[in-house]
Every structure is written in structure tokens, then in C-alpha cells.
Amino acid sequence: MIKSLRGRLFAGLTAIILLTGLIGGLFAHHWAFNEAIEMQDSVLIQIASLVQAGSLTGGRELHGVDEDAEVWLIDQAATPQASGDEARLWSVKDGLALATRKGQPIRVLLRTRPDGTRFAVAQRTSVRDEIASDMAFRTVLPIAALIPCLLLVTAIVVARSLRPMVRLADDLDGRRADDMTLLPAGQMPSELHPFIASINGLLQRVGLLMDQQRRFVADAAHELRTPITALSLQAENLDAVDLPANARGRVVALRQGIGRTRHLLDQLLALARQDAGQDDTRAMPVVKLDDVAKEVVADLLPEATGRGVDLGFARLEPALVRGEAVILAAVVRNLLDNALRFTPQGGRIDTCVYRDGDAALLQIEDSGPGVASAELGRIFDPFFRGQRPAGDGAGLGLSIVKRIVDRLEGTIEAVNLAEGGRSGLRVLVKLPGADA
CATH class of the missing domain: 3.30.565.10 (Histidine kinase-like ATPase, C-terminal domain)
Structure with missing residues (x-):
């Protein structure tokens, strides 16, 4: 499972682009293939019109009609004893149809002249399909080339869109532990404003708690210094008093404890001063x-x-x-x-x-x-x-x-x-x- 927001966005957009490109490519290929077939049918119809008008005569093959196409002009008058595939060809009604000639499937257009004779304009199906497939491939090729460019643009857009969040994270990571400066929201996208407002609210609350803690430590240490100083003076005054040996040992222990307490208070005050220092x-x-x-x-x-x-x-x-x-x-x-x-x-x-x-x-x-x-x-x-x-x-x-x-x-x-x-x-x- 992808936990990165950037990864999720890129994966989702990539899936959408690939799926859209695949569906669009399939439709474009199908449309281009059918258009190429219809265009070749139009070529057959134009040739048949020329034959019908007498501009072309039958009984020969027409080369160069298309760059890769071969079209045959077959006249029934030239083949009166037709049999087999050609016999079945002449049994077809006028118009476009699929037939077989010399064992090869063809696309044929049959027409009848005013004198009753018939002619056919035919083209091999394999050649037609090859031409149509080539044209369909050339139609889909730009779409296939566009998909990597779209993925690259998507990655750049996602990275630039999330750059403000990266800057915010770097800002927070680079701060000192006691830096409670509010995050700027003016130059940030509006979608980040609720998040920034929540973080700023948290920083304000944490800063308030830290200030309260510092004041408490400083005030407590400062207030305790007065009674500790008084105890220290009283312990020093006991030096002039004639005390038994065991009592004098207890006074020494008392003075050591007071000294440790004073040292602790000095350290607490120093800690509070450093926490409060923002020079x-x-x-x-x-x-x-x-x-x-x-x-x-x-x-x-x-x-x-x-x-x-x-x-x-x-x-x-x-x-x-x-x-x-x-x-x-x-x-x-x-x-x-x-x-x-x-x-x-x-x-x-x-x-x-x-x-x-x-x-x-x-x-x-x-x-x-x-x-x-x-x-x-x-x-x-x-x-x-x-x-x-x-x-x-x-x-x-x-x-x-x-x-x-x-x-x-x-x-x-x-x-x-x-x-x-x-x-x-x-x-x-x-x-x-x-x-x-």
C-alpha cells in the first residue's frame, strides 16, 4: 500500500492516463481502420465510374491506383466461359461484396453496362487490410507517444503542487526546539490553510505551556533562595556555638545539604534563563x-x-x-x-x-x-x-x-x-x- 500522498496522486493519475490512452487508442484504431476501408471502397467506386463512362476498358490489371494496392478490372465479355470462383462472382448482385478469386479473398464492386454486359473492379482483402492497419497504426502512434510526455508532466505538476508542504516540513525540521514562531500562510495554497491554522494553534498552545513551565521554574527557584539563604546563615552561626561532637557532625551534614540545595536552585535558575534567552x-x-x-x-x-x-x-x-x-x-x-x-x-x-x-x-x-x-x-x-x-x-x-x-x-x-x-x-x- 502506497503511504506517500505524492505516490498516491502519481499512481492514480498514471492509471487514469494509461486507461484513457488505451481506450482512446482502441477507438482511434478502430475508427482509422474503418475509414481506410471506406476510402478504398471509394477508390473502387471511382474506378467503376470511369469504366462505366468508357474511360477504361476491361480485361487488365490496374497498378498504381494506390501506393500498395492492386485493383483488377474484370470484364464478363472477356471471360464468357467463366467457371468456379468467377462463375460465383458473376452471380453476385451489383454493388460492393466480398468474394473469392483464384483462391484469394477479394473486395469486389460489380456494375452492369447499359448493353447488359457486366464488369467488376476487385482488390485483394489482404492488401486492403494491410493498408488500413498501417493507417490505423499511424493514427494511434501520436497517442502512444503522448502518454510518456503526459506522465512526465503529471510527475512535475504533482511535485510542484506538493512543494509548499515540503517547504513547511523543512521549516519545522530546521527550527530549534523552543522556536514557536507561527507558520506563514499568505503564500501557501488555500488547501493548506486549515492544516497551517491547526499547526499554528498547536504551536501557540505548546509555547504557552513552555512559558508557564519556565516561569514556574524561575519563580520557584527564586522564591526558595531566600529561605535557603536564611538556613545557611543560621547553620553558619552555629559554628560559634559550643556544641557536642555528635551535634557538630550533624551541623556539617546540614550545611552540606543546604549547599546542595543552593546549587540545585542556581542550576534551575540558569536553566530558566537559557530557556528564556532569545537573543x-x-x-x-x-x-x-x-x-x-x-x-x-x-x-x-x-x-x-x-x-x-x-x-x-x-x-x-x-x-x-x-x-x-x-x-x-x-x-x-x-x-x-x-x-x-x-x-x-x-x-x-x-x-x-x-x-x-x-x-x-x-x-x-x-x-x-x-x-x-x-x-x-x-x-x-x-x-x-x-x-x-x-x-x-x-x-x-x-x-x-x-x-x-x-x-x-x-x-x-x-x-x-x-x-x-x-x-x-x-x-x-x-x-x-x-x-x-
Whole structure:
């Protein structure tokens, strides 16, 4: 069963054209064949009229009457002792008839002169049929040649008619996930207007739901920061209080929980800001991605050293991109935080920043356990931590990175390292390069 609308239209129109061409060809062939037979009968009648008027004499064959035809003029006076086929011929009444002469079927026209003698003008049926078939074939030939042209025109018309739908699909496929711009209906065929109106209505509803979700996340995170800050201050005030050892251990756990909660709220606010950001990338300032990476690595170096992880650059080259230094720093920090969280003591994290053609690349490799193959496609989903979560992360860091990279019109991919017996994860961020 053909599921393509274009295929259905083309198959249906092809069937109609072929069926119409076949029926029309059969009728045209039948009509042309009969016309050719009638025309040859007219030739016999004209020859008989000439004989009747005395312009031609009997007893001979007439060649050249038609290009491929042979017509015999048979006079009864020249064959008075007729027998067999010719005897039966003279028994036929005047007019056109089918007869046999010398064992061959013929078309014959018999006439009687005023003196009572008779003559016949005859033509072989096989010659007549051959001439008629040839003329009928030449009549049908243009129709047969026209059918492939009609099929080609039909394919072109169907393709051009469905081109607006293809453009709409390409427009939707090329959009970012958060782009809820309405589809244009002005230049589209009227048959697509109900479909476009339905899609635009759906986009409006989805956009409204997304705005409500963003506002809720931002408002909830913002409102929760005040009580969390108050709790943090109260926990810090407990440092000056003389507490028993077991109570002081509980205060430490309390402060760690408050810190994790504050970090989660900061991540939620960052996620909400990225979802709400709709700035044009071309209007953003030019930033040195290598300088941003150096600053972030310098900030995280003490933490990496404390964990026994070798953090550094394997390749550092000048690379300019358009963006804000703050959000680019968030990309590098979140990726390095994720790598630090999964890299064991004694491991290493290699950072690379370089230019490749028109793109600026940021690559981070760690020597951790990597990510399960089934989970590799989900690590950029919000709140996804996988089957082997490490540390106190909320599963938002990589999601924020993905939102920022999409906003900057870049790409990000993660692959497990498998060469040389190594293990770990490689994350490659590719951003459009900028000129100084």
C-alpha cells in the first residue's frame, strides 16, 4: 500500500492516463481502420465510374491506383466461359461484396453496362487490410507517444503542487526546539490553510505551556533562595556555638545539604534563563573561548588537585566565538564539573580548545568509566543522572550546556573512549567561529 500522498496522486493519475490512452487508442484504431476501408471502397467506386463512362476498358490489371494496392478490372465479355470462383462472382448482385478469386479473398464492386454486359473492379482483402492497419497504426502512434510526455508532466505538476508542504516540513525540521514562531500562510495554497491554522494553534498552545513551565521554574527557584539563604546563615552561626561532637557532625551534614540545595536552585535558575534567552547570536560580542577555558580551568585546578586528578590542557589555540563570556564559562565549568565528578583519583582530564575551519571546538576528555551505551543519548536530558550517579549533582549541568550550545547555534556530542585500552567520556562542543 502506497503511504506517500505524492505516490498516491502519481499512481492514480498514471492509471487514469494509461486507461484513457488505451481506450482512446482502441477507438482511434478502430475508427482509422474503418475509414481506410471506406476510402478504398471509394477508390473502387471511382474506378467503376470511369469504366462505366468508357474511360477504361476491361480485361487488365490496374497498378498504381494506390501506393500498395492492386485493383483488377474484370470484364464478363472477356471471360464468357467463366467457371468456379468467377462463375460465383458473376452471380453476385451489383454493388460492393466480398468474394473469392483464384483462391484469394477479394473486395469486389460489380456494375452492369447499359448493353447488359457486366464488369467488376476487385482488390485483394489482404492488401486492403494491410493498408488500413498501417493507417490505423499511424493514427494511434501520436497517442502512444503522448502518454510518456503526459506522465512526465503529471510527475512535475504533482511535485510542484506538493512543494509548499515540503517547504513547511523543512521549516519545522530546521527550527530549534523552543522556536514557536507561527507558520506563514499568505503564500501557501488555500488547501493548506486549515492544516497551517491547526499547526499554528498547536504551536501557540505548546509555547504557552513552555512559558508557564519556565516561569514556574524561575519563580520557584527564586522564591526558595531566600529561605535557603536564611538556613545557611543560621547553620553558619552555629559554628560559634559550643556544641557536642555528635551535634557538630550533624551541623556539617546540614550545611552540606543546604549547599546542595543552593546549587540545585542556581542550576534551575540558569536553566530558566537559557530557556528564556532569545537573543540573536549575530548581535553578541566576540569572545576568546581559549581565555574563558583558561580561567575556568584555573578556578577548578585546586579542587582537581585535592581529588588527585590531573586537570590541564592537551591543546590550546586561539579561538573566537560570538557569545557572552558568562554563558561560555558556564559551558566549560559544567563540562569540567561533570568530568571531575566521574574521574577517579589518579585519573586525568584533558581540555582542548582549537579552531577547525569556520568552527571553534571545545573538547574535554576524562578517564572515568564512561557512560552506558543505552544512556549515552539521554545524558543531555534535564535531571537525568543515569544508573551510576556520582556526587551530589542534580542532573542539570549537561542539560544547561546543551541549551546554551543550541542557543549559540552550535552542536554537542558525547562518545565513549575505546581506543588504546582507555576508558572515559569525550565531549565535543562545536560553535560557529568568529572573526576578530
